[in-house]
Amino acid sequence: MTPLQVSRDAPIGIFDSGVGGLSVLRHIRAQLPREHLIYFADSGFAPYGDKPEHVLAERVLAIGAFLVGQGAKAIVIACNTATVAAIAVLRARYPGMVIVGVEPGLKPAAAASRNGIVGVLATERTLGGNKFLLLRDQVAQSSGARFLLQACHGLADQIEFGTLESSQTDALLSRFIAPLLDAGADTIVLGCTHYPLVQASIERVIAASTQRAITLVDTGEAVARQLARLLVAGGVARDSGAPARLEGYTSASATALSAAFSGLLGLDPPTYEIVADPAGGSLIVQNN
CATH class of the missing domain: 3.40.50.1860 (Rossmann fold)
Known part of the structure; x- marks a missing residue:
């Protein structure tokens, strides 16, 4: 597949099986305050731990396609299980893209x-x-x-x-x-x-x-440092412009994700619900 062409102003996509990845997002916001961020909580498909590896790989590819469709210049798999199961297939799908996973420290x-x-x-x-x-x-x-x-x-x-x-x-x-x-x-x-x-x-x-x-x-802090290093090395780090944006997406309840943002991080970003497109299985924004 042809490597994606991205701009400095494009967002970073971060996803997890639920709200756990907010612990990683917290470190990313602290180290990269100028970067636009998209967070995807796949709570409707959780837990990941009881899914076969090939099912997780398919799901990770679907989420990756959604984030790329939202313009993401980089993807952080903020989930140990998904990293183990599918980071290799995601990197193969998007060669040259900054893709960072997590692993126990x-x-x-x-x-x-x-x-x-x-x-x-x-x-x-x-x-x-x-x-x-x-x-x-x-x-x-x-x-x-x-x-x-x-x-x-x-x-x-x-x-x-x-x-x-x-x-x-x-x-x-x-x-x-x-x-x-x-x-x-x-x-x-x-x-x-x-x-x-x-x-x-x-x-x-x-x-x-x-x-x-x-x-x-x-390990969230180490993930954020690695992400920052790769963005700079790739020439796509955002260092100026309008204030950074944060958006949340979830395969479950947008209200629940909003409560998690507020209760865990003291943030109130816009949140949207995601569903699978009945025509093709791709992930789309509900009622958008």
Whole structure:
């Protein structure tokens, strides 16, 4: 496929299976305040973790086509599961385009750990993916770190429902974090973009469980740095012009996405609902 021709003024598309990617968008806005942003929450198709890889790949291509249709000059897959399953096919579809994925921050966690024992909180799909396991083995070999993998079944769904501060969320966190602390981990990777949204609860659970200092690793900042580097290298970084715009799209409820923007980030961008075109299956804006 012919590489896309893009302008500096074009927006950056960011997507996730739901609102978890807002934790990445937060870092992107902080590091790239002049860039126009489009956020797509695929809440109507969530969760991604229980979908076969070929289904996820097809969905990622459909979202990529939608974002490109909105004029996106770059795409950020703000979802660990989607990155593992489909970043290669998206890059093959749009050669030369800036496409950045997320992966658990094993390397910075290994560097931050004092005793070499690192816990990783992530979805079962992420932890079982070949891409992740290869990364784990490479970092373990180069650093000597030991990684304790903890699948967090149901945690992303709990966050997606908006129950960030609740006894149910704390109970889930305690169940997942306790084995890591008992095994001696002094560093914990937040290996799903939903998890930084409950970092305050994670810190509270840790404080109630141990007096040891525990380092938490959120990879959103590293994703934003990589995106900035690639935009500059490609000559498409936006450094002037009118104030930056932010728009939200979702395959579920625009009202729910608006509430997430407001409650999690204190923002109030316009939001729109997306549906599949019955004629061809492509994603289109509802009632547009």
